[in-house]
Amino acid sequence: MQKxxxxxxxxxxxxxxxxxxxxxxxxYVCGPTVYxxxxxxxxxxxxxxxxxxxxxxxxxxDVKFVSNYTDVDDKIINRAKMLGISExxxxxxxxxxxxxxxxxxxxxxxxxxPRPTVxxxxxxxxxDDLVMNGSAYESEGDVYFKVDSVEGYGxxxxxxxxxxxxxxxxxxxxxxxxxxxxxxxxxxxxxxxxNTPWSAGRPxxxxxxxxxxxxxxxxxxxxxDIHGGGFDLKFPHHENEMAQSRxxxxxxxxxxxxxxxxINIDNEKMSKSLGNVLLAKDVVAKFGGMPFRLMVLNTHxxxxxxxxxETISEAEKNxxxxxxAYKSVAVKLQLEGIGLETKSAEGxxxxxxELCNDLNTPNAISILYxxxxxxxxxxxxxxxxxxDLKASFDRLTLYLNxxxxxxxxxxxxxxxxxxxxxxxxAKANKDFARxxxxxxxxxxxxxx
Numbered sequence: 001m002q003k004x005x006x007x008x009x010x011x012x013x014x015x016x017x018x019x020x021x022x023x024x025x026x027x028y029v030c031g032p033t034v035y036x037x038x039x040x041x042x043x044x045x046x047x048x049x050x051x052x053x054x055x056x057x058x059x060x061x062d063v064k065f066v067s068n069y070t071d072v073d074d075k076i077i078n079r080a081k082m083l084g085i086s087e088x089x090x091x092x093x094x095x096x097x098x099x100x101x102x103x104x105x106x107x108x109x110x111x112x113x114p115r116p117t118v119x120x121x122x123x124x125x126x127x128d129d130l131v132m133n134g135s136a137y138e139s140e141g142d143v144y145f146k147v148d149s150v151e152g153y154g155x156x157x158x159x160x161x162x163x164x165x166x167x168x169x170x171x172x173x174x175x176x177x178x179x180x181x182x183x184x185x186x187x188x189x190x191x192x193x194x195n196t197p198w199s200a201g202r203p204x205x206x207x208x209x210x211x212x213x214x215x216x217x218x219x220x221x222x223x224x225d226i227h228g229g230g231f232d233l234k235f236p237h238h239e240n241e242m243a244q245s246r247x248x249x250x251x252x253x254x255x256x257x258x259x260x261x262x263i264n265i266d267n268e269k270m271s272k273s274l275g276n277v278l279l280a281k282d283v284v285a286k287f288g289g290m291p292f293r294l295m296v297l298n299t300h301x302x303x304x305x306x307x308x309x310e311t312i313s314e315a316e317k318n319x320x321x322x323x324x325a326y327k328s329v330a331v332k333l334q335l336e337g338i339g340l341e342t343k344s345a346e347g348x349x350x351x352x353x354e355l356c357n358d359l360n361t362p363n364a365i366s367i368l369y370x371x372x373x374x375x376x377x378x379x380x381x382x383x384x385x386x387x388d389l390k391a392s393f394d395r396l397t398l399y400l401n402x403x404x405x406x407x408x409x410x411x412x413x414x415x416x417x418x419x420x421x422x423x424x425x426a427k428a429n430k431d432f433a434r435x436x437x438x439x440x441x442x443x444x445x446x447x448x
Contacts, residue, residue, distance in 0.1 A: 008256050010252070027228070030067070037097060038094075038281075042098075043296075047105055052226070052359060063111075066110055072087075087191065114215075127207060135247035136247075144182065148161065155252075159236075161180055184244075226254060227256070238257065259302070287312050287315075290405055297365060321372060326393075328376075328379055334412040348398055367399070420447060423442055
C-alpha cells in the first residue's frame with residue numbers, strides 16, 4: 001500500500017503510518033456533547049476525519065471508524081431542566097440533528113457511535129480497577145485519578161506536572177490529594193445517575209472515551225491506531241485519556257494522535273461572549289453542505305480556518321464550476337453512447353501523493369480544479385476525443401469520491417438520447433420553434 005505520512009501530535013512530528021494489524025485501521029474520533037445545536041466548529045472534525053477515513057478506504061484499508069455521542073454531562077442536565085424535557089429527549093433530538101448534518105456535509109456515518117450511558121457497567125468496572133491498582137482514590141463520594149501514579153504525563157500536550165501550577169491551568173479542590181488529579185466519578189444529587197460503591201453519580205468526561213475505546217477495541221488490548229479530535233481536546237481531555245490507559249491497559253491508547261485546528265469567524269475566535277457563533281444548520285441551509293465542505297478542505301486541517309463571506313462565496317462558485325463540468329461530461333458521454341461505469345482511473349498518483357502527505361487537501365483540490373479545466377477543454381474540442389473525455393470523467397469521479405464532494409448528474413435513457421438527436425436536427429434545419437420546445441424538455445430532464 002502507498003506510504004501515508006501523519007503529523008503525530010504525540011511527539012509533534014511527521015511519521016509514516018504503520019497499522020497495528022496489517023491492512024486495517026482502528027480509528028476513534030471524539031464526537032459532540034449532545035446538548036445543543038452544533039456550530040460550524042463542531043463540523044470541522046467531522047469533515048477532516050471523514051477525509052482521513054476516505055483516504056484509507058481508497059488506499060484499500062479496512063477501516064473501523066468509531067465516533068461517540070457524549071450523552072451524559074452537566075450541560076445536558078442543565079439544558080434539559082431549562083427546556084423542561086428529559087435528558088434523553090434532549091440528547092436524542094440533538095443526535096438526530098447532528099446525524100443529518102453529517103450527511104449534509106458529505107461525511108460517512110461512523111461504523112459505531114457509542115454513548116456513555118450504554119457503557120456504564122464497563123466504566124464503573126474500569127474505575128474500580130484503577131482504584132484497586134492504586135491509580136485512583138475515593139474522596140467524599142468522588143473518585144479521582146492520581147496523576148503521579150503514571151509516568152509520561154504531559155507527553156501529548158507538553159503540560160507536564162512540573163509546568164502546571166496549582167490554581168493556574170488546574171482547579172484547586174480540597175478533596176484531591178493533588179490539584180493535578182482529575183475526576184473519574186462524580187457524586188451528584190440531580191440528573192441521571194448510577195449507583196456505585198462510592199456514590200450515586202456519573203462518570204467523568206475523560207473516562208468515558210477511553211473506556212469506550214477499551215471496550216470496542218478489546219481485541220487490541222484497548223490500543224488503537226488513530227485517535228482524533230479538535231486541537232482544544234489535546235489538553236486536558238486527551239492527555240487524561242492517555243494517562244488512564246497507561247494505568248489500566250499499560251499502553252498509550254493510540255499510536256497516532258491527530259488534531260484539527262479551529263474555525264474562526266472573520267479571523268476572530270468563535271465564542272458566545274463575542275456573539276459570533278454560527279450554527280451549522282444555518283450555514284448549511286444558506287450556502288449548502290458541499291460548498292461548506294469544500295471551504296473546509298481548502299485549508300490544511302492543522303491550520304486555523306477563517307469563515308468569511310469571501311471564503312464561503314468562493315467555495316460556492318468553485319462548487320458550481322465543478323458541478324457544471326462534471327455534469328456536462330457525464331451528459332456528453334451518455335449522448336455519445338458511452339457508459340459511465342468507472343474504470344481504474346489513470347494518472348492519479350499526484351492526487352494521492354498530496355493526500356498521503358499528512359492529508360494535504362488544498363493541493364489535492366488544486367489537482368481537482370486542474371482536471372475540471374481539462375474536462376472543459378476536451379468538451380470544446382472538435383472533433384471530440386471520447387477516450388480522453390472518458391478518462392477525464394474517471395479521474396473526476398475518483399477525486400470527488402475521495403474528497404467526499406457529491407455531484408449528481410442525470411442518467412440519460414434511450415428516450416433522452418432520441419430527444420437530444422431531434423433537438424440537434426431541428427437546430428441544423430434552423431427549425432427554431434421546434435428546437436426551442438425540445439430544448440425546454442431537455443433542460444427539464446437535466447440534459448441541457
